[in-house]
Amino acid sequence: MTVLEDRPRPKPLLTGHQDADTGVLPVIQPDPIAAPPGEVAPWALWLSRFGLLAVAVVIAVERPGPWLPAAAFAFALGLAWTAGWRGRQLRNIAFALAVFTSGVNYLSWRFTVIAIGGHPLPGWIIGIPLYLAEMHAAIHTMGLHIGLWPRNPPAEPEAFYGRRFVPEDRRVDPFKYPVYVFVPTVDEGEEVLRPTLTGILAARAAYLAEHPYTDITVVVCDDGFVAKKDTVPEISDLCRELGVLHVVRDVGGGAKAGNINNARTVVGAEGDVLLCIFDCDQVPREDFFLKLIPGFDDPEVGWVQSGQFYGNRKNPVARWADDQQSLFYRLLCPGKAAHNSAFICGTNFLMRATAIDSIGGIPTGSITEDFAASIRMAANWRSVYYTGILAVGLGPLDLASFFKQQDRWARGTLNIMWDHWRDLLLPAKKGEKGLTAQQRAHYLLATTHYWCGVRDLIFCIAPIAFVLTGISGVRGATATDFLMYFVPYFALSIAGFWHAAWDITTWRCIIINYGSFPVLLQAAFRVVIGRKGDFTLTPKKRGTMSPWRTAQLHLIVVAGCLVALVKLALSSGGTAYWLAGFWLLYLCMMSGMHMILVVLDTRQARKERREAELHGGHAPAEALIPRRDPHQRRHKGRRPARRLPKPRTAVAGLVVGGAMLFILDTSTLAAHSDPLHLTAASLPAHPYVGVGALATPYGGSGVKAIEKQLEVTFGTTARTQEIGDSFDYGWADSISSNGGVPWLTIVFSQNGKSTLNSALTAIANGSDDAQISSWAQQITAYGKPLYLTVLPQADRNYAASSGVANGGIPQDVSRAWTHIRALFTAAGANNVSWVWTPGDPAHDQAYTPPASQIDAVALTLAEFPKTTWADPAAQLAAAAAAHPGKQLMLQVSLDGTPAQRVAWLKKLQAAIAARHDVAAVVYQEAGPVSDLAGKDAQPWALTADKQTVAEFQQLAAAMAKVDNGG
Amino acid sequence: MADSLTVIHTVDPDSYIGPSPWERFAAHRVGRWLIGRLPLLAVLALQIALAIRLHNTAFEDEALYLYAGHHEIAWLLHHQATYDNYSTYFSGAPFLYPVLGAAADGLFGLEGARALSLIFMLGATCCVWGVTRRLYGRPAAACAAALFAVAAPTLFLSRLATYDPMSLFLLAFALWIVVATARGMAPLVLLAVPPAVLAVGTKYAGLLFIPTIALVAVFVGRYGGRVKGTGEARRRGWLASIGRGLLFTGSFGVLVYGWLKLLGHSYVAGITSTTTNRASGGDSLGYILKLAAELGAGVAILAFAGVYVDARLARRNGESRAAVLVRILLSSALAFTALLAPAYQVHLHTATSLQKHVGFGLLFAAPVAGVALAGLLRIGARDPRRLFAGLMVCLALTWAAIVQSTQLYAGWPNSSQMVADLKTQVRPVTDRILAEEDEVPRYYLDDLTEPYQWYSTFSFTYTTKKGQVLSGIPAYEQAIADQYFGLIVLRFGPTAGVDNTIDGDLMAQKGYKLIAKVKDSDEYGTGYYWIWRSDSS
Known part of the structure; x- marks a missing residue:
């Protein structure tokens, strides 16, 4: 049998069209410089930019909700697949588009619910x-995806980003340039500098072995003298030993940039040469020059940057910081470079001397001179980024050092925005070449990143302030809006980020970024008030400050969150407060996880102290081992099997999941288990005696009080409930526990008023089925005999469900009754004795349901003052005649003088005693009055006078002697 | 001297551990089959997702056809009276879609019937993929399927339990057969005739698109045969290809004629009154064109661009002028079909059902539009900018489709509360109920009422107690005065003129009591269902 793809597939009828099988498109080799890029005219570029802007504007105006991001995701997947993308890049495309649409969608909606008044x-x-x-966070999230948008075919494990096609006739030989390597140092000493210089010399040897006609000069730029440090002699000895140049400044200024500029002048590193800079702790790989220098075959390339990774990952702070570095160097930098927007990161890079000289040398006015130089050079020189790990260095050794480093970077970067806003935001001056749109976008993103300290503070304050004071930053948002706008954006952002960052970094980068917010806040404040501060070195030795001192603000945030959570738990105020609660928990979690680093750093300090003591005050040096390069794994083979969940994890998951399912399952079981055999109430041996009322508080103390006063235990209690209520198991159980049978009446009114759904036609047509079925299930679950009246007084116009009013006709009663019974039967409620309770059971033929559908007939004898009171014996006889063979039930109520009431009760007693078919007699406490506690109900009460109470006691006693033959 | 630092560069990749599950899956023939159709599966998933987000109670036509279908089934199985001669005024054969739809409705309710429509429309999308793949290749097919699947009429029809989805699918299927059999023997084109006839029988308006299928049969007939070894298409002569077209057209004509003869005059009357000689409406040219443009202009423009792209590709591929001309004719026939429905409705001066008929045109235009989009994406080159441009085009069209389909689906009032209120009052067998657009409550209350209990505000004849026969407004007025109707439901919608004339006694509560005033909203704004109950009921 030929099936599916084994069958030869016909080619398209019309030739010239592509018919590559979209599943197995030939892999295009990732060599972006092998062929010229597709021609894109400037107008097309601007058109696409305006198109993007127009899309954003339209989404912002229309706010189409979550469907557009969903469609964007699906479309991007489908079309990009069709167009030949696969794997991670394919998914990045889908995420980028979905995050963009959901982000604009969310921000525009969010704008409409900003709280203004209050x-x-x-x-x-x-x-x-x-x-x-929120806008800052959203824009930077979208910025990340702009960087991830594929510009080139997939890169090799180690590849240049931002390198372009250069025609043969314009290419230059990159190996012809002499290279000057500068290693600036201040006080790091031989211990740190030796491996760096050794590594550089090894890399030089490897390079010269392949390109012997060029030269690499290594220069140590020593600022120790200026900084009044005592390391100059040992560095001098080291340089002499290794045969590298040692330049010591005697006039300060310009910090690191000034130091290098001075050394350049001294050694004459000018003209057509390449400059390479290493921080003194950055140890290059042997092939450093071999890998990077080919990037200079394009005469317009100004610099080639590679990543900065930490090797001392056994130190917790360095490990967490390295994860943060990974995010930047392994995810953001390639993306920026692809848009020709890479920037110099201060170390591990090569640059053309002519490029840096075109801006007058390395700028000395900035504490992040590298970034400042990049922005000034970027208009005229191209930048390239190399993804491999070509050098490894030392990360911050403690939290204080890390925060110091963050503070320097933040101040420097924020100041660059301050200093270069014209370059970034305004058109270039006439005759000058300005930055491209992509460069402006990427540099703006970079310079505004460090406002995240302020952002995180606002995120911390907002939910706490809302819960504690009620001041909300949002007005008019509903939970549905939240689901429609925020949840898709948040979910896609998180998923998009982790998809991109998978293998590249860990959750630690997020935590340490959040943990830095106090110091970033401080840096932002300094920049705002105009204090640039000094260039500060990241110490290469542990300080003496306790790590806990760096966590003061985090502890305050946690305390604030906990107080707010307590308040929330004590007095919740609706959905908005629960959302705030979610954020409070999120903040607690973030701060708490930062505390983990604090604890780890504290332990590390202790450990280092112990080891130092063991080794005579000097801790042994450890090997520098960088994090594994994820680009390798991404391009080779499948993910190692060890990444799969371990069996025990899977078993644990199964156990926990199974337990949860079991709990969920059992929690949905009915509270009362179903009895095996349900039976309806048969005619009791002696008539039950009880009380009842139209109102509903007859489940508790009221009945007990009357029983106590009458010194009688009731065999039944009558209760009326509305269809919207629930069955009261406690009330029913309290009666059945005494051997009695509860008598329930269900009326189809709502809050005492009849509605369209109260109509008999409504009941018969199934409008109330859900509620009826619910009652049926509850009564089935109750499982013990129960008298049930539905459609009471259906032959009267005042009934909620009337056969003579509100459009009802007598024939409707039977239909409705039958329908209700059918639903109860379907629910298995065989424990119900159906009590037909008309206004006049002796003359109800037009209304009465089929005899087979009735188990008992109830007489309602409510005797009003100043009227002729009915004869109970005659009434019972008439009812029995109209409904032969049915149990009779009585609900009586009297409003008259005590003597009248006593006399009538005597008659009633005699009438019942004369019969053998009365199942129950119930005194309706409030008569026809629905408000049991009201003034109008008082005259009707059984306990209104002592004589009636005494007579009723006698009646109850007499009933015990009535023999129904059971 | 201090200990020196050692540097260990770990750059070696992990060892290669065999093929990944994906690679193994891709190596299997089922895997290859599925992977080759992944874009289609993605498009179908998107179509389902975007369709099922549409929610409303039954549309008047849905209610009418499904209700009729139930009674047709009852007649077929038990010879129960239908109380109505549906064939005289239905725009499709009452024993085709209505029966099928009612069967689904009976099993799974309205959602089941709508799911059937969704299946038809998904089938149509698959046919678009198939047609385009065979004509222009897979990348264009993926684009065409995407463009068709997320067009507003497609999404709308995917959730509408009427004739249209079934008819559209059958047309698409016929088109696919015509294209798929192009390389085979000419008589194979006859396989397309039964679905084409069924399509037209399902909805008579489908006839409008049969000429396009015939033209496609002629043009693709030119590519009959295959060169052995290379699998390249071999040209068939003009005479043979025209003969192929005539074979299709002739067989189609014979079958349709025989069918009409078999079914009788009522069907001819139905076709005449609803389709071929439909009464002219009062909608302006501008309004019809604007509506048509909103619904289909995006795909139509891409389709015309596709004609150019295809011709350019043909020239680049070294085709002769004559061959290029054939291709232009083929692509143009498909592209211009997008204009047929709007043109016919302009001729009739009516925008009724335009939103559905535009979808039929898109079925034919989508393959050529796919060519244009695939050209824009420059398949195989993996140019991110072109991808971005293509995605923007798709997103813009999708967005418009989302908005438009939502509007279309909110074009009729949600009747759930009205029906719920009415349900509390209707009495089987005996009650007479006058309801504007009575098809909807009649459908929902089918289990409680009989067909003869329902009266609409479109037409009514009443015989007074004195034996006088009245019709129109006087009939309504007298019947209301006589409390002939147990329940009356007006919403001052399509028959607002009649409603406003006859509601005097009702508003004055003479003999009737207003029992509910239910809010509703449709494309024209917010209004109310007014429900009166007779005092004598």
Whole structure:
């Protein structure tokens, strides 16, 4: 049998069209410089930019909800697959588009619900900062995806990003350039510098072995003298030993940039040469020059940057910081470079001397001179980024050092925005070449990144302030809106980020980024007030400050969150508060996880102290081992099997999941288990005696009080409930526990009023089926005999479900009754004795349901003052004649003088005693009055006078002697 | 001297551990089959997702056809009276779709009937894929399927239990057969005739698109035969290809004629009154064109661009001028079909059902539009900018489709509360109920009422107690005065003129009591269902 793809597939009828099987498109070799890029005219580029802007504007105006991001995701997957993308890049395309659409969708909706007014403080105080903070987060999330948008075919494990096609006639020989390597140092000493210089010399040897006609000069730029450090002699000895140049400044200024500029002048590294800079702890790989220098075959390439990774990952702070570095160097930098927007990161890079000289040398006015130089050079020089790990260095050794480093980077970067906003935002001056749109976008993203400290503070304050004071930054948002706009955006952002960052970094980068917010906040504040601060070195030795001192603000946040959570638990105020609760928990979790690092750093300090003591005050050096390069794994083979969940994890998951399912399952079981055999109430041996009322509080103390007063245990209690209520198991059980049978009446009114659904036609047509079935299931679950009246007084116009009013006709009663019974039967409620309770059971033929559908007939004898009271014996006889063979039930109520009531009760007693078919007699406590506690109900009460109470006691006693033959 | 630092560069990749599950899956023939159709599966998934988000109670036509279908089934199985001669005024054969739809409705309710429509429309999308793949290759097929699947009429029809999805699918199937058999013997084209006849029988308006299928049969007939070894298409002569077209057209004509003869005059009357000689409406040219443009202009423009792209590819591929001309004719026949329905409705001056008929045109235009989109994406080159542009085009069209299909689906009032209220009042057998657009409550209350209990505000004849026969407004007025109707439901919608004339006694509560005023909203704004109950009921 030929099936599926084994069958030869016909080619398209019309030739010239592509018919590559979209499943197995030939892999295009990832060599972006082998062929010229597709021609894109400037107008097309601008058109696409305006198109993107227009899309954003339209989404912002229309706010189409979650369907557009979903469609964007599906479309991107389908079309990009069709167009030949596969794997991670394919998914990145889908995420990028979905995050963009959901982000704009969310921000535009969020704008409409910013709180402005309010009391006691105007909402904008938190509303506008909160919106700006969210906007910052959203824009940077979208910025990440812009960087991830594929510009080139998939890169090799180690590849250049941002390198372009250069025609043969314009290419230059990159190996002809002399190279000057500068290693700036201040006080790091020989211990740190020796491996760096050794590594550089090894890399030089490897390079010269292949390209012997060029030269690499290694220069140590020593600022120890200027900084008044005592390391100059040992560095001098080291340089002499290794045969590298040692330049010591005697006039300071310009910090690291000034140091290098000075060394360049001294050694004459100018003209057509390449400059390479290593921080003194960055140890290059042997093939460093071999890998990077080919990037200079394009005469317009100004610099080639490679990553900066930490090798001392056994130190917890360095490990966490390295994860943060990984995110930047392994995810963001390639993306920026693909848009010709890479920037110099201060170390592990090569640059053309002519490029840096075109801006007058390395800028000395900035504490992040590298980034400042990049922005100034980027308009005229191309930048390239290399993805491999070509050098490994030392990460911060403790939290204080890490925060110091973060502070320097934040101040420097934020100041660059301050200094270069014209370059980034305004058109270039006439005659000058400005930055491209992509460069502006990427540099703006980079320079605004460090506002995340302020952003995180706002995120911390907003939910706490809302819960504690009620001041909300959001007004008019519903839970549905939240689901429609925020949840898709949040979920896609998170999923998109982790998809991109998978293998590249870990959750630690997120935590340490959040953990830095106090120091970033401080840096932002300094920049705002105009204090640039000094260039500070990242110490290469552990300081003496306790790590806990760096966590003061985090502890305050946790305390605030906990207080807010306690308040929330004590007095919840609806959905908005629960959402705030979610954020509070999230903040607690983030802060708590940062505390993990604090604890780890504390332990590390202790450990280092112990080891130092063991080794005579000097801890042994450890090997520098960088994090495994994920690009390798991404391009080779399948993921190692060890990444699969371990069997025990899977078993644990199964056990926990199974247990949860079991709990969920058992929690949905009915509270009362179903008895095996349900039986309806048969005619009791002696008539039950009880009380009842139209109102509903007859389940508790009321009955007990009357029983106590009468010194009688009732055999039944009558209760009326509305169709919207639930069955009261406690009430029913309290009666059945005494051997009695409860008598329930269900009326189809709503809050005492009849509605369209109360109509008999409505009941018969199934409009109330859900509620009836619910009652049926509950009564089935109750499982003990029960008298049930439905459609009471259906032959009267005042009934909620009337056969003579509200459009009802007598024939409707039977239909409705039969329908209700059918639903109860379907639910298995065989424990119900059906009590037909008309207004006049002696003359109800037009209304009465089929005899087979009735188990008992109830007489309602409510005797009003100043009227002729009915004869109970005659009434019972008439009812029995109209409904032969049925149990009779009585609900009586009297409003008259005590003597009248006593006399009538005597008659009733005699009438019942004369019969053998009365199942129950119930005194309706409030008569026809529905308000049991009201003034109108008092005259009807059984306990209104002592004589009646005494007579009723006698009646109850007499009933015990009535023999029904059971 | 201090200990020196050692540097260990770990750059070796993990050892290669055999093929991944994906690679193993791709190596299997089922895997290859599925992977080759992944774009189609993605498109179908998107179509399902975007369709099932549409929610509303039954549309008047849905209610009418499904109700009729139930009674047709009852007649077929038990010879129960239908109380109505549906064939005289239905725009499709009452024993085809209505029966099928009612069967699904009976099993799974309205959602079941709508699911059937969704299946038909998914089938149509698959046919678009198949047609395009065989004509223009897979990349264009993926694009064509995507464009068709997320067009507003497609999404709308995917959730509409009427004739249209079934008819559209059958047309698509016929088109696919015509294309798929192009390389085979000419008589194979006859396989397309039964679905084409069924399509037209299902919905008479489907006839409008048969000429396009015939033209496609002629043009693709030119590519009959295959060169052995290379599998390249071999040209068939003009005479043979025209003969292929005539074979299809002739057989189709004979079958349709025989069918009409068999079914009788009522069907001819139905076809005449609903389709071929439909009464002209009062909609303006501008309005019809604007509506048509909103619904289908995106795909239509891409289709015309596709004609150009295909011709350019043919020239680049070294085709002769004559061959290029044939291709232009083929692509143009498909592209111009997008304009047929709007043109016919312009001729009739009516926008009724335009939203559905535009979808029929898109079925034919989508393959050529797919060519244009695939050209824009430049398949195989993996150009991110072109991908972005293509995605923007798709997103814009999808967005418009989402918005439009939502509007279309909200074009009739949600009747759930009205029906719920009515359900509390209707009495089987005896009650007479006057309801504007009575098809909807009649459908929902089918188990409680009989067909003869329902009266609509479109037409009514009443015989007074004195034996006088009245019709129109006087009939309504007298019947209301006589409390002939047990229940009356007006919403001042399509028959607002009649409603406003006859509601005097009702508003004055003479003999009737207003029992509910239910809010409703449709494309024209917010209104109310007014429900009156007779005092004598």
